[in-house]
Amino acid sequence: MSDTLDYEALRERAYQTLFEQLADMCVGCITVDRNARVAWIDDKYKALLGLTGDVVGKPVEEAIPKSLMRRVVESGKPILLDIMETRDRNLVVTRLPLRSESGEVIGAIGFALYDRAEHLKPLFSKYQKLQEELVRTQHELAQERRAKYSFSQLLGVSESVREIKRMGRRAAQLDSTVLLLGETGTGKELLAQAVHAASPRADRPFVGLNVAAIPENLLEAEFFGVAPGAYTGADRRLREGKFQLANGGTLFLDEIGDMPLPLQAKLLRVLQEREVEPIGSNKVVRVDVRIIAATSRDLAAMVREKQFRADLYYRLNVVPITLPPLRARTEDIESIADSILDRLSLQQGLPPRELAPSAVNALRAYDWPGNVRELYNVLERVVAMTDDSTVTAEHVAAVLPPGADEAAEPVAPFVGVRPLSEVMMQTERVAIARALAEAGGVKAKAAKLLGISRASLYERMMNLGMVTNS
Incomplete structure (x- = not known):
């Protein structure tokens, strides 16, 4: 019991110390009641504002015309950092609601942190630099997710190459799912990027995922993302999956024939409903993605052997394009x-x-x-x-x-x-x-x-x- 009392006393002392330190460091401090009337104002603040009479009990706006303390009392929400104009200067202020033990708002307290906004210049400079770096990184990432190839880079003079280009350009004008078939190394990703680059989605992301390169236990997270704290060690922020990253653009699924059967059912649902549900979340996210799939395997034979879902095969095999081997x-x-x-x-x-x-x-x-x-x-x-x-x-x-x-x-x-x-x-x-x-x-x-x-x-x-x- 004594330990509990000691902890409570320590907490009360922490609150008091925090207030004393803030009041000492600030250029002014004021509190108002539940009706936004001045309950207390320190002498430093009165001198800074040029107040000579007693303002206790008066509406806070009489003492500080542009005060937002009333908004804090009415909303119960703090205004952590703001610049408030006075007659001859700008003050950097913070405003916090005061609550009773039951949680009811009973007033608010305000601190004038600085009497000149110039004190915030280093903070603003750092913030601006971080923003510029973020914008630059986002731009670089967007460039990385743009298609790198076009039909001009699909080289050859053979009739088969001319036919592939014709079919590819035709597919680019549609928004249907494309299935690229052919042996490994025939240029399926190059063609996928060329189709995207010639489509109305060209200015949106092109995101690729090689199904065969990802361990089976990680594929679902790669596809649909992970909600914050979904499992031990998971990121505290939402980790977007490839569907979210490709939203508005094209998602290229390479080696689709290597997809495990359980995940095939989930992919089919996404293609039908146009929505994904991140792992560990109970909320669905709408997505607008054009799918281009590729495989070096015989999907039709896999369907007959029950190794690939027939309904997913029909959903993918809307615009099939077969790339011939180089020896042909x-x-x-x-x-x-x-x-x-x-x-x-x-x-x-x-x-x-x-x-x-x-x-x-x-x-x-x-x-x-x-x-x-x-x-x-x-x-x-x-x-x-x-x-x-x-x-x-x-x-x-x-x-x-x-x-x-x-x-x-x-x-x-x-x-x-x-x-x-x-x-x-x-x-x-x-x-x-x-x-x-x-x-x-x-x-x-x-x-x-x-x-x-x-x-x-x-x-x-x-x-x-x-x-x-x-």
Whole structure:
């Protein structure tokens, strides 16, 4: 019991000390009753305001014409920081309601913190700087979420490329869901961004999410966000999901075929209702998002095998566009390779390179299981390994997988020992490719065959250049 009394006494002393310190530091202090009549005003404040008579019991506006103490009494809400004009100066003031033990407003207290607003200049400067940094960061983030590619960057002269561009431009004028199909590395994300950039949503965000790259237990949070304090360790602020971030724009769902079945049902509901419910929240958030999905898997077959929801498949498969593999459009390889070499030269500050006819033939003879992404990787390795201004068939053969030149036109063999790190990377690449083939492209199954997690498999594929932009 004595401890309780000591705590109460300490609390009362804290209140008293706080008031005394504030009153001592301030240039003036005043209290009013429940009717906004002056109950007390200290001598410093009276002198500062030029008051000579007794103002106790009078409406506060008689002593301080522009006072807002009455508003505090009537609303019960504080005005923590304000600039109040008097006859010859501006005062920086704070006003707080006073309450009884039952919580009823019985008056208000006001402190004049400074007699010149100049004292707040450092605070205002810091606030303005923070605001400018926030605006700059928001602008940079908005730029990052804009589409980086257009149809002009979908290179090639083949009939299949012309048809893809035609269908893509048509899809851009609609607001229907688009489903991009094709092997990994064929340029599905490039096409998705091109569709967004040519659509009426072009000035709104383009947000991408690779379903295969996110652990299953985190996917729902990535999609729909997390309410403040939803679970232990969760942020105290709302963490927005990809649907909220893409609101008004386009959400690109890559590798949609790797989405777990339970989450498919929740995604279907969002597509139907146009609203999301963050984890740990009982409130729904309306969203206006255009969906572009992509997969390298046969969704129709997955539907037949009960691995993908039929209703979600029909919801996604409104405007399907199939991107052909690179081996099916070999006439495009030369223009794509030239563009890649130009980009690598600019990025690395190196002289421009050109392709010899023999190199073009070697590139066309290879079957490119990794498509355009693998072509980029091969040419990047060529640039890294030679200073020659002309890329020849010998350079290409030196970096292609072992045995790749068997189907190509005869070229001079590569002489010399390859670095151990390069051999190990190539071995890992072959092992992953075989596991994916064995698993029918299902990354979860391939990871299990390799004895690693799905996230680890995806990370290794990224490091090997087997996945970047689909």
